[in-house]
Amino acid sequence: MSTESPHHHRDHHHPVVIFVNRREIEFAESHATGFEIKHRADVPETFKLFDPPGDEVANEERIELHEHERFTAISGQDVS
Amino acid sequence: MTVDTLPPDLAQAIGELEQTFSGRIAIEASDASGVVIQLHDVVLAERWTPRLGSLWFVLPYNYPDAPVYPYYIVGATLSGPGVPALQPVVWRGMAAIQVSLRQTAWDPARDTVVGCVLQTQSWLRLT
Amino acid sequence: MNELRIGAVDHHRLHEHLFQPDRDEHGALLLAGQQLRSDGGINLTVREVHLLSSADFPPGVHGYRQLSAASLARVGNRAADEKLALVSAHSHPGSGTRTGLSHDDVAAHEAVFPHLLDITGADAVCGVAFGESSAAGEVWRRDGHRGSLDHVRLVGANLTFLTDGATEPTRDSEARFDRQIRLFGDQGQARLRGMHVGVIGAGGGGSILIEQLAHLGVGQISVVDFDRVQTHNLSRIMGAGDRDARKQTKKVDIATRQVRRIDPQIRTNAIDGDIADARVAAAVLECDYLFLATDTATARLVANAIAQTFLIPLIQIGAKVESRPSGEIDQIYTAVRPVLPRRGCLACAGLIDPQQLQRETATPEERRNQNYLGTPEVIDPSVTTLNAAAAAGALNVFLMSAIGQADDDLAQHRITLTREGTSLATRVVTRPDCRWCGGSDPSRFARADLQLLPCRPTVAAARRVGTIQRLAQLARRLRS
Numbered sequence: 001m002s003t004e005s006p007h008h009h010r011d012h013h014h015p016v017v018i019f020v021n022r023r024e025i026e027f028a029e030s031h032a033t034g035f036e037i038k039h040r041a042d043v044p045e046t047f048k049l050f051d052p053p054g055d056e057v058a059n060e061e062r063i064e065l066h067e068h069e070r071f072t073a074i075s076g077q078d079v080s
Numbered sequence: 081m082t083v084d085t086l087p088p089d090l091a092q093a094i095g096e097l098e099q100t101f102s103g104r105i106a107i108e109a110s111d112a113s114g115v116v117i118q119l120h121d122v123v124l125a126e127r128w129t130p131r132l133g134s135l136w137f138v139l140p141y142n143y144p145d146a147p148v149y150p151y152y153i154v155g156a157t158l159s160g161p162g163v164p165a166l167q168p169v170v171w172r173g174m175a176a177i178q179v180s181l182r183q184t185a186w187d188p189a190r191d192t193v194v195g196c197v198l199q200t201q202s203w204l205r206l207t
Numbered sequence: 208m209n210e211l212r213i214g215a216v217d218h219h220r221l222h223e224h225l226f227q228p229d230r231d232e233h234g235a236l237l238l239a240g241q242q243l244r245s246d247g248g249i250n251l252t253v254r255e256v257h258l259l260s261s262a263d264f265p266p267g268v269h270g271y272r273q274l275s276a277a278s279l280a281r282v283g284n285r286a287a288d289e290k291l292a293l294v295s296a297h298s299h300p301g302s303g304t305r306t307g308l309s310h311d312d313v314a315a316h317e318a319v320f321p322h323l324l325d326i327t328g329a330d331a332v333c334g335v336a337f338g339e340s341s342a343a344g345e346v347w348r349r350d351g352h353r354g355s356l357d358h359v360r361l362v363g364a365n366l367t368f369l370t371d372g373a374t375e376p377t378r379d380s381e382a383r384f385d386r387q388i389r390l391f392g393d394q395g396q397a398r399l400r401g402m403h404v405g406v407i408g409a410g411g412g413g414s415i416l417i418e419q420l421a422h423l424g425v426g427q428i429s430v431v432d433f434d435r436v437q438t439h440n441l442s443r444i445m446g447a448g449d450r451d452a453r454k455q456t457k458k459v460d461i462a463t464r465q466v467r468r469i470d471p472q473i474r475t476n477a478i479d480g481d482i483a484d485a486r487v488a489a490a491v492l493e494c495d496y497l498f499l500a501t502d503t504a505t506a507r508l509v510a511n512a513i514a515q516t517f518l519i520p521l522i523q524i525g526a527k528v529e530s531r532p533s534g535e536i537d538q539i540y541t542a543v544r545p546v547l548p549r550r551g552c553l554a555c556a557g558l559i560d561p562q563q564l565q566r567e568t569a570t571p572e573e574r575r576n577q578n579y580l581g582t583p584e585v586i587d588p589s590v591t592t593l594n595a596a597a598a599a600g601a602l603n604v605f606l607m608s609a610i611g612q613a614d615d616d617l618a619q620h621r622i623t624l625t626r627e628g629t630s631l632a633t634r635v636v637t638r639p640d641c642r643w644c645g646g647s648d649p650s651r652f653a654r655a656d657l658q659l660l661p662c663r664p665t666v667a668a669a670r671r672v673g674t675i676q677r678l679a680q681l682a683r684r685l686r687s
Contacts (some may be wrong), residue, residue: 021538054633074556076541078525079587080412080500113568142661146564147510169576186561189640
C-alpha cells in the first residue's frame with residue numbers, strides 16, 4: 001500500500017489544463033505566475049490577466065491553477 | 081506654455097533637476113508638448129567624438145504621468161558598430177543621436193526625471 | 208448654490224461615527240477643496256475626514272456640545288498648510304429625513320467662523336448638521352457673504368442628495384416620459400431633468416450615449432470633441448449622413464443637431480476642442496456626471512483626474528478586438544468602467560499607459576523618429592454593435608445611480624466578452640500612493656483645483672524661457 005498521499009502527488013506533478021481567451025494551455029504543474037501564464041498563452045506581458053472571479057493576476061503573482069479554469073487576457077486599451 | 085503658467089509638477093521637476101545638476105541645466109524652449117531641457121557637459125564613452133556632449137529632452141506637460149522619452153545627444157557623433165538604442169536623427173532642426181532607453185515599467189508615483197537622467201548619463205558613459 | 212460634496216467611502220465612515228448606538232451627538236472636522244461655481248456659489252469637496260473623540264467634542268457653551276479649541280487649532284492649521292477649507296460637522300440623531308441648524312448651532316458659527324477663516328486662509332468655512340438622511344448647513348465666505356448649504360452630495364454607486372427636508376422634491380410628468388416615469392416616478396424624471404451630463408467624445412460610442420441621454424430627458428448635455436465626420440465614421444455615428452461626411456461636419460455639431468431633434472428643451476453645449484486642453488477641461492467641471500468615450504490615453508488621464516479631483520462620477524466605455532500578429536482574433540470585448548471617489552480609478556487599474564501618453568505628447572517629427580523600426584500604424588476595428596453594447600451598459604449604470612437604485616456592485620468595472628456572452632466584474636485595488644485617489648499628502652484627491660489637472664496649459668506659444676535662475680526662483684516660490 002503506498003504511503004504517498006494522492007493529494008500531495010496531484011499538487012506537484014499533475015498537469016493542469018486552463019483556458020486563456022478560449023485557448024487551451026497545459027501546465028505541467030498546478031502553480032504558475034501571471035507572467036508564465038501570459039507567456040504560455042502567447043499574450044503580451046503588458047496585457048491584463050483576470051482569473052474567473054475577476055481579480056487581476058499580476059505578472060509576479062504565483063497562483064494555483066484549477067482544471068479548465070477560464071482566464072481572460074485583454075490589453076485594456078479599448079477605444080470608442 | 082510660458083513660465084508663468086508652468087504646471088506645478090513641471091516646476092518641481094525643473095527645480096529638482098537644477099538641484100541635482102547644478103549649473104548644467106538650461107531651459108531651451110516650451111511649447112504644447114512641454115519644456116525642452118538641455119543638460120550640458122555629459123561625459124560620453126570612447127566611441128563618441130568629442131567625449132563631452134549635451135543631453136536634450138522634453139519634459140512633457142503631463143509629466144510625471146507621461147515619462148521623459150527619448151533623449152537626444154547633440155554636438156557629438158558616434159563611431160564603431162551600431163547600437164540599437166542609438167539612432168542618428170534630425171530633431172527640432174538639430175542633428176542629434178536619439179537615445180532610446182525606455183523604462184519598461186514607469187510609475188508616476190515613484191519614478192522621476194532626475195532618476196532617469198542619472199541612469200541615462202551613466203549608460204552613455206559606458207556605451 | 209453652495210454644496211458639500213463627499214465620496215460614499217468617506218461618507219460611510221463619517222456616518223458610522225456621527226450615528227452611534229449611544230444616540231448621542233458626535234462631531235467631525237472635514238477638510239475640503241474649494242471649487243468656485245459660475246453662479247457665485249462654492250462646491251466644497253471633502254478630502255479628509257477627522258473624526259472627533261468625546262474629548263474633542265465636549266459639552267458646550269453655546270449648545271449641547273462644542274468643538275474643542277485643541278481640535279480646531281490642530282485641524283485648522285492643517286487646513287492652512289494644505290490650503291483647504293474647514294467644515295465642521297455634527298449629528299442630530301433622530302432627525303431622520305428632516306433637520307436644520309439650531310439657534311445654538313448658528314451662535315457657535317458666529318463665535319468661531321471668523322477666526323477659522325483667518326486661521327485657514329480659505330475662501331470659505333462651512334458648518335453642517337446631519338440627520339440620518341438629511342443635512343442642513345451654512346457657508347461663510349471670505350468676502351463676508353453668508354449663505355445656506357443647498358445640499359450635501361454623496362458620490363457613490365448612487366448619486367444622492369441630502370437636504371434639510373423642508374422643500375418638496377420637484378416632479379416632472381411630461382407625457383413624453385410616461386413609460387419611463389412608470390419605472391422611476393416623476394421625482395426620478397425631475398432628477399434627470401435637473402442633471403448636467405458631460406460626454407467626452409462624440410464618435411461611435413459617444414454619439415449613442417448622447418442620443419440616449421436625450422431620450423432619457425437630462426436637462427443639459429455638454430459634448431466635447433475636436434474631430435469632424437469622415438466617410439468611415441458613417442457606420443457608427445448616430446445622426447450622421449453622407450452630406451455630413453462630404454461637408455466634414457464637426458462631430459459636436461452632429462450631436463447638437465441630434466439632441467435638438469429629440470428634445471428641444473435640452474440645453475446642449477458643443478465644446479469643439481480636446482479635453483487635454485485646460486480651457487476645455489474647465490468647461491465640464493460643473494457637470495453632475497461624465498462619460499468618457501474616446502481613444503486616447505491622454506483623455507483617460509484627464510477625465511480620471513477630473514473625477515477624482517472634483518468628485519464627479521465618471522464612466523469610461525470602450526470596445527476592443529484583440530488580434531494576434533497572424534490576424535487571428537484572440538478576444539472581442541466591451542468595457543464599462545465607473546470611476547468614483549477612491550474607487551475604480553483608471554490609474555490604479557493600470558489603464559493609463561505611460562508609453563502611450565508619451566507618444567501622444569510627441570510632435571509628428573518625434574513620432575517618426577521613434578518609429579525607426581518602421582512599425583505601421585495600427586487602426587483598431589470599430590463596430591457600432593460593440594459601441595452600443597458598451598454605451599447601453601454605461602447608461603444603465605448612470606440611470607440606476609441617478610434614481611438611487613444602484614447596488615454597490617454596479618460600480619465595478621465590467622468586461623463583457625462578446626463571443627462568449629459572459630461578463631467579468633473586475634476589482635480595482637486602490638493604491639495608497641495614487642496621485643489621483645490616494646490618501647497620501649501629494650495626492651490630488653478632492654483638491655478641486657484646475658491647475659492640478661494634467662492638462663496642456665492654455666498658452667501654447669513656443670518661446671525661449673531664459674536662465675536657470677528664473678526657473679529656480681519660480682520652483683522655490685511654488686514649493687513654498
